[in-house]
Amino acid sequence: MSIQNALTVDVEDYFQVSAFAKNVAPHDWDNFSLRVEQNTHKLLDLFDERQIKATFFVLGWVAERENSLILKIANRGHEVACHGYSHQLVYNQTPDVFRQETIRSKSLLEDIIQQPVRGYRAASYSITNRSLWALDILAEAGFDYDSSIFPVRHDRYGIPDSPEFPYVLDTPEGHKLVEFPLSTAKLMKYKLPIAGGGYFRLYPYWLSRAGLRQINRKEKPFIFYLHPWEVDPEQPRISASRLSRFRHYNNLDKCEDRLRQLTSDFQFTTVEKVLQNQGLL
Numbered sequence: 008m009s010i011q012n013a014l015t016v017d018v019e020d021y022f023q024v025s026a027f028a029k030n031v032a033p034h035d036w037d038n039f040s041l042r043v044e045q046n047t048h049k050l051l052d053l054f055d056e057r058q059i060k061a062t063f064f065v066l067g068w069v070a071e072r073e074n075s076l077i078l079k080i081a082n083r084g085h086e087v088a089c090h091g092y093s094h095q096l097v098y099n100q101t102p103d104v105f106r107q108e109t110i111r112s113k114s115l116l117e118d119i120i121q122q123p124v125r126g127y128r129a130a131s132y133s134i135t136n137r138s139l140w141a142l143d144i145l146a147e148a149g150f151d152y153d154s155s156i157f158p159v160r161h162d163r164y165g166i167p168d169s170p171e172f173p174y175v176l177d178t179p180e181g182h183k184l185v186e187f188p189l190s191t192a193k194l195m196k197y198k199l200p201i202a203g204g205g206y207f208r209l210y211p212y213w214l215s216r217a218g219l220r221q222i223n224r225k226e227k228p229f230i231f232y233l234h235p236w237e238v239d240p241e242q243p244r245i246s247a248s249r250l251s252r253f254r255h256y257n258n259l260d261k262c263e264d265r266l267r268q269l270t271s272d273f274q275f276t277t278v279e280k281v282l283q284n285q286g287l288l
């Protein structure tokens with residue numbers, strides 16, 4: 008029996024990413040032309056073609072402007088989850104601001120889809136040892152699961168020694184919350200982030216496949232993420248540092264083909280379903 012893995016999309020636009028946060032401030036976002044709707048449709052069509060259901064973590068700012076897109080995601084049978092409101096790194100926010108934005112975004116989404124939103128993912132996986140307090144706020148806000156912790160070392164995110172597979176975590180104030188950490192695999196003696204996005208564009212496809220197969224061979228599900236702008240090689244270019252431009256633009260033209268390959272090599276469904284399969288929800 009092949010294992011069902013979680014396929015996730017972080018629904019935000021090309022100018023809202025952390026790589027460009029120094030170059031584009033949130034108050035400038037309204038000056039950009041939105042491409043998130045057309046790009047999300049590209050993914051929705053591909054998933055329909057493959058008969059795959061996925062989880063879409065939607066940014067509140069996008070939900071406010073693209074009501075019908077969010078409703079379409081839900082009506083096409085996918086899970087709508089929350090990606091916060093303004094895409095700020097959690098450890099740069101105060102708990103009060105984080106709470107306000109999270110609740111605002113969750114209720115925006117619930118008003119649109121008329122269903123409870125159970126899952127949360129922080130901007131750039133920014134729940135780290137500096138922002139564990141956020142887990143309490145998520146539990147208090149009524150989320151059942153989180154998928155924000157990357158068990159790796161990175162300049163912007165990561166809790167290196169945290170568990171690699173889905174588990175129930177105890178928040179600092181004693182709430183329970185299910186965590187689906189972003190997937191990693193051991194390749195060539197190194198623990199590599201293998202969960203998607205920039206890594207999926209950076210590594211040759213065979214390397215991603217080898218890492219993900221290794222997880223399924225342990226009878227464990229992996230979680231994979233992608234952004235709508237990653238299947239949009241034509242997007243307008245933003246001037247930023249060499250590293251930021253590399254992270255954002257590298258191999259954009261290869262991403263859609265690789266995603267097609269990936270969805271024929273592995274089985275996918277929503278995060279909610281995978282966690283239910285694991286007996287965690």
Ligand SMILES: [Zn+2]
Pocket residue numbers: 017019090094129130131
């Ligand atoms: Zn994001």
